[in-house]
Amino acid sequence: MTVTEHIITIGVIALGTMLTRFLPFIVFPADKPTPKFITYLGKYLPPAIFGFLVIYCLKDVSLISGSYGLPELISIISVVLLHIWKRQMLLSIAGGTVIYMLLVQLVF
Amino acid sequence: MMKNKMKKSKSNSALFAAFPHTLPIMAGFLFLGMSYGIYMHSKGFSFLYPMLMSITVFAGSMEFAAVNLLLGAFDPLQAFLMTLMVNARHLFYGISLLDKYRGAGIKKLYLIFGLCDESFSINCSVTPPENVNKNKFMFFVTLLNQCYWVTGATLGGIFGNFIFFNTEGIEFVMTAMFVVIFLENWLKEKNHLSSLLGLFIPAFCLVLFGKNGYIIPAMLIIVATLILLKPYFTKREAKVKK
Incomplete structure (x- = not known):
């Protein structure tokens, strides 16, 4: 590929990405009432998406080979316990990450 | 002038309110970038x-996926279609944020432009302090996150393989953040059905379709299930209101 072709490819990728981001706002503009059904989805989708994102982060973990997903499991349990205990977002995230790093570097 | 100054201090307070929420993303994005x-x-x-x-x-x-596209033969149509597939999840973020981003004025354009997984999660789940302008808060969350990513990607591109300590496993910071956001929402919500669907449907699809093809079926099944459950949720809501 030439540099021009690179730039066109990157442009097309940027355009496609923006389409996925802008489309809902174009189809349901702010100055017109949004269909009830879309408002309903807007309200009940977020909790499901939060769950979806957790699974999304874990999609490369294999439960049947390597370390069987144990470092991930232990670290997620630590994050949950830390968070229920102290309810400090940064502490839970940092704590869980350090535990995970120690596990994959030293244990597994 | 006085007014101008006040306006400025309000901007600053939004920036300061937004910054701590973006710290985990700073760590994650600098590293991943x-x-x-x-x-x-x-x-x-x-x-x-x-x-x-x-x-x-x-x-x-x-x-990341684009690197291979750039190394292959010139095929903009393939690049475009692949982008739509990989990024289709943004459609659902948009639907969830229609209401929140309403009335953000000109900032709305950038809020939508910079709508990534992480900014979505923060803007969707965090209520800024009362004295802080909500639109400015969401704007700074989005802007800070993009700055971290651009900085990381550029530094990585300049310094190449220059690594200063064993960073293996640091990418878990993103997983930990999404777990905390999920949990924080779980502790606040009265009904966990939607949260549970969000865990089990993608997990099920992941096993069924594999990691390269599970996203779109998972999203569609989530939406379909929520639509089927609309009478249930609407009924519950009416009960709670009473």
Whole structure:
């Protein structure tokens, strides 16, 4: 590929990405009432998406080979316990990450 | 002038209110952005490539996927279709944020432009303090996150394989953040059905379709299930109101 072709490819990728981001706002503009059904989805989708994102982060973990997903499991349990205990977002995230790093570097 | 000054201090307070919420993303994005820059460097691209892509595209997984597209034969249509597939999840973020981003004025354009997984999660789940302008808060969350990503990608592209400590496993910071956001929402909500669907449907689809093809079926099944459950949720809501 030439540099021009690179730039066109990157442009097309940027355009496609923006389409996925802008489309809902174009189809349901702010100055017109949004269909009830879309408002309903807007309200009940977020909790499901939060769950979806957790699974999304874990999609490369294999439960049947390597370390069987144990470092991930232990670290997620630590994050949950830390968070229920102290309810400090940064502490839970940092704590869980350090535990995970120690596990994959030293244990597994 | 007085007014101007007040306006400025309000901007600052929004920035200061937003910053702590973006700290985990700073760690994650600097690291992931650098990995991406290093990866592009190793494939022979100048740092201008990761920099340009993180400014214009700003969608991590697609930027990684784009490296192979750039190395292959010129095929813009394939690149376009692949982008739509990988980034289709943004459609659902948009639907969830229609109401929140309403009335953000000109800032709305950037809020939508910079809508990544992480900014979505924060803007969707955090209520800024009362004295802080909500739109400015969401604007700074989005802007700070993109700055971290661009900085990481550019540094990685410039310095290549220059690594100073064993960073293996640091990418878990993103997983930990999403777990905390999920949990925080779980502790606040009265009904966990939607949260549970969000865990089990993608997990089920992942097993069924594999990691390269599970996203779109998972999203569609989530939406379909929520639509089927609309009478249930509406009824519950009416009960709670009473």
